[in-house]
Amino acid sequence: MEEAKGTVKHVLLAKFKDDVPPEKIEELIKGYADLVNLIEPMKAFHWGKDVSIENMHQGFTHIFESTFESTEGVAEYVAHPAHVDFANLFLASVDKVLVIDYKPTSVHL
Amino acid sequence: MEEAKGTVKHVLLAKFKDDVPPEKIEELIKGYADLVNLIEPMKAFHWGKDVSIENMHQGFTHIFESTFESTEGVAEYVAHPAHVDFANLFLASVDKVLVIDYKPTSVHL
Numbered sequence: 119m120e121e122a123k124g125t126v127k128h129v130l131l132a133k134f135k136d137d138v139p140p141e142k143i144e145e146l147i148k149g150y151a152d153l154v155n156l157i158e159p160m161k162a163f164h165w166g167k168d169v170s171i172e173n174m175h176q177g178f179t180h181i182f183e184s185t186f187e188s189t190e191g192v193a194e195y196v197a198h199p200a201h202v203d204f205a206n207l208f209l210a211s212v213d214k215v216l217v218i219d220y221k222p223t224s225v226h227l
Numbered sequence: 228m229e230e231a232k233g234t235v236k237h238v239l240l241a242k243f244k245d246d247v248p249p250e251k252i253e254e255l256i257k258g259y260a261d262l263v264n265l266i267e268p269m270k271a272f273h274w275g276k277d278v279s280i281e282n283m284h285q286g287f288t289h290i291f292e293s294t295f296e297s298t299e300g301v302a303e304y305v306a307h308p309a310h311v312d313f314a315n316l317f318l319a320s321v322d323k324v325l326v327i328d329y330k331p332t333s334v335h336l
Contacts, residue, residue, distance in 0.1 A: 126278065127275070127292075128279075129238070129290065131325075131327060147334060148334055148336060150334075151333075151334035151336060152336055155336070163333075163334065164331040164332060164333060165329075165331075165332055165334070166236070166329025166330045166331055166332050167329060167330075168327050168328065168329060169235065169298055169328045169329060169330060170237075170301075170326055170327050170328035171298070171301065171302060171305065171328070172305060172326050174324060174325060174326035175325065175326060175327045176325050178325070178327055180329075181238065181327050181329045183236075183331070189278055189280070192279075192280065193280060196280065196281060215283060216240075216283060216284065216285050216287070216325075217279055217281050217283035217284060218240060218277050218279050218284045218287055218290050219277065219278045219279035219280070220274075220275025220276060220277060220278060220289075220290045221275045221276075221278060222273040222274075222275055222292070223273060223274055223275050224260075224272075224273060225256060225257055225259075225260035225272065225274070227257060227260060227261055227264070
């Protein structure tokens with residue numbers, strides 16, 4: 119098994135509150151994406167709505183994936199004032215959230 | 228916002244049971260990775276252990292990300308006998324599991 123050198127994926131699952139309108143969700147997604155411009159160690163950002171068919175998503179509606187070069191980079195991001203401000207805004211609009219970080223690893227069989 | 232053409236990421240979070248030994252977990256990870264060789268629409272596989280520092284991972288210990296070219300490809304994978312057999316093995320070793328699929332989308336600000 120081979121670990122990608124340094125790269126850390128930061129994955130956040132969210133369920134937005136039912137009364138949050140789509141335009142507010144879009145604004146929050148843009149705010150999340152904009153962190154790439156504000157926080158140096160955050161290198162990339164992708165997101166998507168749940169399109170799973172197995173009904174094992176436990177109510178989560180959206181997933182956000184950002185990329186860092188190291189776990190130290192994630193720590194810098196978490197503590198960054200721009201992240202703290204955004205997180206307060208974001209968390210006010212969600213019913214639940216789950217965060218998991220990992221170093222993407224390939225398997226050579 | 229720009230949706231990657233067709234590509235679907237299939238993300239599975241798992242918490243292995245406390246009594247499952249590391250070598251059994253490694254075997255299951257290899258079995259998961261081997262599905263790339265058995266199920267045509269499954270194009271890539273990466274995994275990693277949780278290394279998050281925010282304590283918002285809700286007990287999940289591992290994340291698995293596989294890549295498909297379409298939601299139809301995911302449906303073919305889910306129904307494939309090799310997946311069904313593996314899923315039965317895998318699920319016997321986990322306390323909990325969460326699955327979310329999404330089409331990775333970029334945001335142009």
